[in-house]
Amino acid sequence: xxxxxxxxxxxxxxxxxxxxxxxxxxxxxxxxxxxxxxxxxxxxxxxxxxxxxxxxxxxxxxxxxxxxxxxxxxxxxxxxxxxxxxxxxxxxxxxxxxxxxxxxxxxxxxxxxxxxxxxxxxxxxxxxxxxxxxxxxxxxxxxxxxxxxxxxxxxxxxxxxxxxxxxxxxxxxxxxxxxxxxxxxxxxxxxxxxxxxxxxxxxxxxxxxxxxxxxxxxxxxxxxxxxxxxxxxxxxxxxxxxxxxxxxxxxxxxxxxxxxxxxxxxxxxxxxxxxxxxxxxxxxxxxxxxxxxxxxxxxxxxxxxxxxxxxxxxxxxxxxxxxxxxxxxxxxxxxxxxxxxxxxxxxxxxxxxxxxxxxxxxxxxxxxxxxxxxxxxxxxxxxxxxxxxxxxxxxxxxxxxxxxxxxxxxxxxxxxxxxxxxxxxxxxxxxxxxxxxxxxxxxxxxxxxxxxxxxxxxxxxxxxxxxxxxxxxxxxxxxxxxxxxxxxxxxxxxxxxxxxxxxxxxxxxxxxxxxxxxxxxxxxxxxxxxxxxxxxxxxxxxxxxxxxxxxxxxxxxxxxxxxxxxxxxxxxxxxxx
Amino acid sequence: xxxxxxxxxxxxxxxxxxxxxxxxxxxxxxxxxxxxxxxxxxxxxxxxxxxxxxxxxxxxxxxxxxxxxxxxxxxxxxxxxxxxxxxxxxxxxxxxxxxxxxxxxxxxxxxxxxxxxxxxxxxxxxxxxxxxxxxxxxxxxxxxxxxxxxxxxxxxxxxxxxxxxxxxxxxxxxxxxxxxxxxxxxxxxxxxxxxxxxxxxxxxxxxxxxxxxxxxxxxxxxxxxxxxxxxxxxxxxxxxxxxxxxxxxxxxxxxxxxxxxxxxxxxxxxxxxxxxxxxxxxxxxxxxxxxxxxxxxxxxxxxxxxxxxxxxxxxxxx
Numbered sequence: 080x081x082x083x084x085x086x087x088x089x090x091x092x093x094x095x096x097x098x099x100x101x102x103x104x105x106x107x108x109x110x111x112x113x114x115x116x117x118x119x120x121x122x123x124x125x126x127x128x129x130x131x132x133x134x135x136x137x138x139x140x141x142x143x144x145x146x147x148x149x150x151x152x153x154x155x156x157x158x159x160x161x162x163x164x165x166x167x168x169x170x171x172x173x174x175x176x177x178x179x180x181x182x183x184x185x186x187x188x189x190x191x192x193x194x195x196x197x198x199x200x201x202x203x204x205x206x207x208x209x210x211x212x213x214x215x216x217x218x219x220x221x222x223x224x225x226x227x228x229x230x231x232x233x234x235x236x237x238x239x240x241x242x243x244x245x246x247x248x249x250x251x252x253x254x255x256x257x258x259x260x261x262x263x264x265x266x267x268x269x270x271x272x273x274x275x276x277x278x279x280x281x282x283x284x285x286x287x288x289x290x291x292x293x294x295x296x297x298x299x300x301x302x303x304x305x306x307x308x309x310x311x312x313x314x315x316x317x318x319x320x321x322x323x324x325x326x327x328x329x330x331x332x333x334x335x336x337x338x339x340x341x342x343x344x345x346x347x348x349x350x351x352x353x354x355x356x357x358x359x360x361x362x363x364x365x366x367x368x369x370x371x372x373x374x375x376x377x378x379x380x381x382x383x384x385x386x387x388x389x390x391x392x393x394x395x396x397x398x399x400x401x402x403x404x405x406x407x408x409x410x411x412x413x414x415x416x417x418x419x420x421x422x423x424x425x426x427x428x429x430x431x432x433x434x435x436x437x438x439x440x441x442x443x444x445x446x447x448x449x450x451x452x453x454x455x456x457x458x459x460x461x462x463x464x465x466x467x468x469x470x471x472x473x474x475x476x477x478x479x480x481x482x483x484x485x486x487x488x489x490x491x492x493x494x495x496x497x498x499x500x501x502x503x504x505x506x507x508x509x510x511x512x513x514x515x516x517x518x519x520x521x522x523x524x525x526x527x528x529x530x531x532x533x534x535x536x537x538x539x540x541x542x543x544x545x546x547x548x549x550x551x552x553x554x555x556x557x558x559x560x561x562x563x564x565x566x567x568x569x570x571x572x573x574x575x576x577x578x579x580x581x582x583x584x585x586x587x588x589x590x591x592x593x594x595x596x597x598x599x600x601x602x603x604x605x606x607x608x609x610x611x612x613x614x615x616x617x618x619x620x621x622x623x624x625x626x627x628x629x630x631x632x633x634x635x636x637x638x639x640x641x642x643x644x645x646x647x648x649x650x651x652x653x654x655x656x
Numbered sequence: 657x658x659x660x661x662x663x664x665x666x667x668x669x670x671x672x673x674x675x676x677x678x679x680x681x682x683x684x685x686x687x688x689x690x691x692x693x694x695x696x697x698x699x700x701x702x703x704x705x706x707x708x709x710x711x712x713x714x715x716x717x718x719x720x721x722x723x724x725x726x727x728x729x730x731x732x733x734x735x736x737x738x739x740x741x742x743x744x745x746x747x748x749x750x751x752x753x754x755x756x757x758x759x760x761x762x763x764x765x766x767x768x769x770x771x772x773x774x775x776x777x778x779x780x781x782x783x784x785x786x787x788x789x790x791x792x793x794x795x796x797x798x799x800x801x802x803x804x805x806x807x808x809x810x811x812x813x814x815x816x817x818x819x820x821x822x823x824x825x826x827x828x829x830x831x832x833x834x835x836x837x838x839x840x841x842x843x844x845x846x847x848x849x850x851x852x853x854x855x856x857x858x859x860x861x862x863x864x865x866x867x868x869x870x871x872x873x874x875x876x877x878x879x880x881x882x883x884x885x886x887x888x889x890x891x892x893x894x895x896x897x898x899x900x901x902x903x904x905x906x907x908x909x910x911x912x913x914x915x916x917x918x919x920x921x922x923x924x925x926x927x928x929x930x931x932x933x934x935x936x937x938x939x940x941x942x943x944x945x946x947x948x949x950x951x952x953x954x955x956x957x958x959x960x961x962x963x964x965x966x967x968x969x970x971x972x973x974x
Contacts, residue, residue, distance in 0.1 A: 164824070166824070169931075172740075172741075173740045173741045173742075173935075174741050174742060174743070261708055261709075261712045262709060262712035262713060262742075264705065264709060265705075268705070337751065337826075337923060338741075338743075338748065338751065338923060339752070339923030339924075339927050339928065339931075340825055340826050340921075340923040341825045341826075362824075362825075364824045364825050364921070365921070365923075366824070366921035367918045367921070367927065368807075368918050368919045368921070370807055370811050370919075371807075371810060371811055371919055371920070371921060373811075374810070374811040374815050374821060375821055375824055377815065378815055378821040380821070380823075380824050381824075533687075534688075534934050535688075535934070536686075536687075536688030536689070536690075536692065536934060536935060536936045537686075537687045537688040539688070539692055540687065540688050540689070540692050541687075543692065
């Protein structure tokens, strides 16, 4: 035995001490755990989203909306089984009750557990008025202009086995108007403002009486936000999903919800449509970091993927690196990026100044630079929808065609504005790219923006209080509906008329179109309304942005809709393995 | 010893009151409030609704009243409910603490296992090849931003060059140990490496000081083997600052490693408090900060007791 000085020792070899044994054992255990942990990783994950053979996958057909159709080919028979996976950056928020939420991150994981009274046809991506079909209401009629009668289906049951009846509809609609517990918010209570009374003459008939004709009522009911809740649940607990117990009538039931981790739903064997759903369940993972989500997608961990950060270059990456497992889509959406100009402050009170700001904006550059070409010029109503004025006419309004810096400067001069003009701007941190673009554009006409970016809790109250000059912001509308759109930013009572530009004619036209049922007549009024709002330069809308998705080729019978808030029930979806 | 422990425990309440007051004030000073977040500006939200909600959440009461109510609840071990989700905070913490504890304990243990030999070898072979190599190893851990290392390894190196990513989500070890290990080994390893950088540098520094002491020269002169001199005499004397640092790191990590939890999607305390700050969810932030303060205070007590065990010359008196 050799000692530390390199001399041979004559002493006996040391026996293994207890310490040596423990150290050695810890080393062996740690190595074994490491090898165990590295085994069976996600080289080919179980339930791999792209595991299906992808030969013969139909190229997406362009719909009128420029989206895609991925209906089941005639030869394919839906196959039961499989778990669909998807991922979100945050939890259903603030809780499991979609009635209280304002985000798709709640709608997507929870919609499979519910039905609405009516729904948008799952095969038609445009979410148009004419695409509304039956759901829990088999039919609906309007005996007069101020009432609607729904006839309910008789075979729907709640997940706890109770029958679905008209009392449940009454409770839901009344809750939406005014929640039964005072500390529960109802962000869409405005959609029920004209509802005077909900009558239930029998267990399967609901009569809604309005204070005035309300043409958009059915349209609103078709979005996933208007899931029907159980009367007993709403009255006893004050909300849906209290204490983690979600009771719906939908094709899936809540199996597991771990905050910040996963929402898991499983097949409801007693669903009222025979043979549905096809899927065994849906897993919705929660992962804040976008890069990690994208990496997981490329590794094939998700079937469905959407993220606001999912730009064109990332879509290309998925196509190249994911082994052909996915199709990617850019779907025209209802969200638009807009510049608010605070008319309670000078010089923005002067319409010529607002006009100049609109003229300074290069909308083509905005679309190409900020959105990598995945956006479309538009104003108030979605350009791909049925209500908007045509693009040729839109371009006649200052700024909506080409920018004109010279004319903008002249308008500022005529308004008595001396440049350079310092202006304060507030926006959200996740709108930074857009906000910086606006800053750059305004610099060309001598308006120097002092831009403050903050989180929602800080930035939004600034705009609500009117403590800003310029407000670059993203506005999201649930559905292509004039009531939803103009009541958001245009009318005097609009929740987000942050420009504080009030116009009696806008209000009158809004009220008139809201009470008009005939589509053609209403469309005329809506277009007049849009023209009027544009002529006041309330806001400068730069573009409507597309929503970018990835869809595993193994997913069948799923059409991505323009609205993020429809076609999320997934009972018709199946996986080809 | 018992008097010492009792004395330290008596210091806990005033410490916690001080911390609670500071965090209460700071949260109220932040712009924005939870009512705006919850209600947003969706169609039909009125000012009246906001006033009502603010009242029902108790946010319109005078600040001293809000503080007194909160502290009173804490004294009854009632951390209250989240203003945003309405869920009991204690239930949320009960779900999240094990995740954070697994990450923190694993990272600190691994960092110590890495740092001690690195620091000792570096000191013993000062200014020679092993020392240079190990110093580079440590300095990289100090210099490179943790989010960069984690994202690089997690989202580039492993998927691209090894074709591997961890299973999605988080599986509890008592439900599915295999999946849990697959999900946790990378964050623990990377976080442990970064933490070890600091400890190894400190270990090297204290070892170099200790190795120059007279008693080390005496031990060598007595003919003790070098290994015994290093491990049994020098290391033990160099341990005190290392133990302190490791304990501080543990306390910090138990408060939540936000970046690690975000990159790896771990539902721990860090993400919980980050979301609460974003949503101006005062009770959650306050409860978690008080919990962290209590953890630090208790860990400090443990460290002081460990001092006595490591170095019997230290006498603990109140």
